[in-house]
Amino acid sequence: MGGQSEHHRPPSVDSLARALADSSGLPHSILVDIARSAVAEGGDRETIEERAESIAREFSGSLIGEVINATGVLLHTNLGRAPSAMGPPGRPVSIEYDKAAGRRGSRHDPISKLVSLLTGAEAAVVVNNNAAAVLLALAALAEGREVAVSRGESVEIGGGFRVPDVMARSGARLVDVGTTNRTRLDDYRAVAVDPDRDIALLMRVHSSNFEMTGFVESTPVAELVTLGVPVFVDLGSGLLDSNAPWLSAALRPLPTWISAEPAVKQTLDDGADLVAFSGDKLLGGPQCGILAGRADLVERCASHPLMRAFRPGHHILMPLQETLLAYLRRDVTERIPFWSMASVAPEDLAARASVIVDAAGMGTVIRSDAVVGAGAAPGATIESRAVAIDGDITGALRGHTPIPVIARIVDGRTVIDLRSVPAADDPMLIEALRAIRV
Numbered sequence: 001m002g003g004q005s006e007h008h009r010p011p012s013v014d015s016l017a018r019a020l021a022d023s024s025g026l027p028h029s030i031l032v033d034i035a036r037s038a039v040a041e042g043g044d045r046e047t048i049e050e051r052a053e054s055i056a057r058e059f060s061g062s063l064i065g066e067v068i069n070a071t072g073v074l075l076h077t078n079l080g081r082a083p084s085a086m087g088p089p090g091r092p093v094s095i096e097y098d099k100a101a102g103r104r105g106s107r108h109d110p111i112s113k114l115v116s117l118l119t120g121a122e123a124a125v126v127v128n129n130n131a132a133a134v135l136l137a138l139a140a141l142a143e144g145r146e147v148a149v150s151r152g153e154s155v156e157i158g159g160g161f162r163v164p165d166v167m168a169r170s171g172a173r174l175v176d177v178g179t180t181n182r183t184r185l186d187d188y189r190a191v192a193v194d195p196d197r198d199i200a201l202l203m204r205v206h207s208s209n210f211e212m213t214g215f216v217e218s219t220p221v222a223e224l225v226t227l228g229v230p231v232f233v234d235l236g237s238g239l240l241d242s243n244a245p246w247l248s249a250a251l252r253p254l255p256t257w258i259s260a261e262p263a264v265k266q267t268l269d270d271g272a273d274l275v276a277f278s279g280d281k282l283l284g285g286p287q288c289g290i291l292a293g294r295a296d297l298v299e300r301c302a303s304h305p306l307m308r309a310f311r312p313g314h315h316i317l318m319p320l321q322e323t324l325l326a327y328l329r330r331d332v333t334e335r336i337p338f339w340s341m342a343s344v345a346p347e348d349l350a351a352r353a354s355v356i357v358d359a360a361g362m363g364t365v366i367r368s369d370a371v372v373g374a375g376a377a378p379g380a381t382i383e384s385r386a387v388a389i390d391g392d393i394t395g396a397l398r399g400h401t402p403i404p405v406i407a408r409i410v411d412g413r414t415v416i417d418l419r420s421v422p423a424a425d426d427p428m429l430i431e432a433l434r435a436i437r438v
């Protein structure tokens, strides 16, 4: 290494890029760009090196990466909704291959079978998300025809999903029925029997992310199905069964965010012809959308040209299959992270919180309210425990490496909610807090 003059000479772009390789893990070509821009701004060697390190850190931080979700929002849309414990395998998979016959098979059949066993649906088909499921169903079943929707359900779910817009894109025509707060069976009947109309579907949309209270009325699916027009329900959240038979007796009576949520099985039992729901909300699986119900309707969706654009790959279908098998095995609370988080006892969270406070040497244990998130069960809270720390250290926690911690600010304190954190990550939380204290 050189002396004083060497120290003042700007480093070469190449040596700077190579020096950054170990700490950043970024590809050489990116580091060369970073080194070049750090050198271009001038200054002595030390300034340039520090600048390059900081640009490299910023670049790494801007990439998608694992985080610890300490927000208490179990399904955080910005953090990928339901965390997945089931990664795709590294080997080729028989996604469209009939192993018994040794020829091409159907990518839909295995999942369809499992969804049927769980919900009583005749058949099911999987697409990339629930927005795609709704668009596909409307295009396949109602293109060029009319779909009746209550004015109270012509909603925006978030992320640009607006019922009238999706309807327009599908080629179906929206027919508004009822009023914003009350829509009765007679409102649907009036359009269903009108000879000047061409109603292909009666559609219900779960108002996932908001609540209407007071003088409100909607028409139950069990009544709608008496009108003789196919009923399609966008359930959104994807709760499979409102009795949640996969939860132990310790969690009964069930909280209302489960018991009051419209579920797939009960909606089909009520006679709905087709339902659509997300895979990564209350189902707790990978991002996808599922259409389930009458076999002939599912088949029309599966054979529509849009299906080719919407079909998910094995990296989705394998974890989805695992998720559905966990429901059938009833080991949901062990195997599906969302249901583990949702079902852990508050006392267990309290015990973890005090271990963290002791080990980190900072903060206090407080009671907090976790929420389901992803627009599911608005207003419902799940009792939780958190570590509260005076002041705002959320920025430092977000900057923690290798795994950033995402926390909330409540009344000027940093709140680390443990219900959305798997217990296995507690040591990492402690490490992140210790790093800040130093």
Ligand SMILES: *Cc1c(COP(=O)(O)O)cnc(C)c1O
Pocket (backbone or CB within 6 Å): 129, 130, 131, 132, 157, 161, 205, 206, 207, 208, 209, 234, 235, 236, 237, 277, 278, 279, 288, 289, 374, 375
């Ligand atoms: C969440 C939701 C959607 C959108 O589902 P994605 O899986 O995010 O595409 C559509 N409709 C309802 C009722 C929802 O709750």
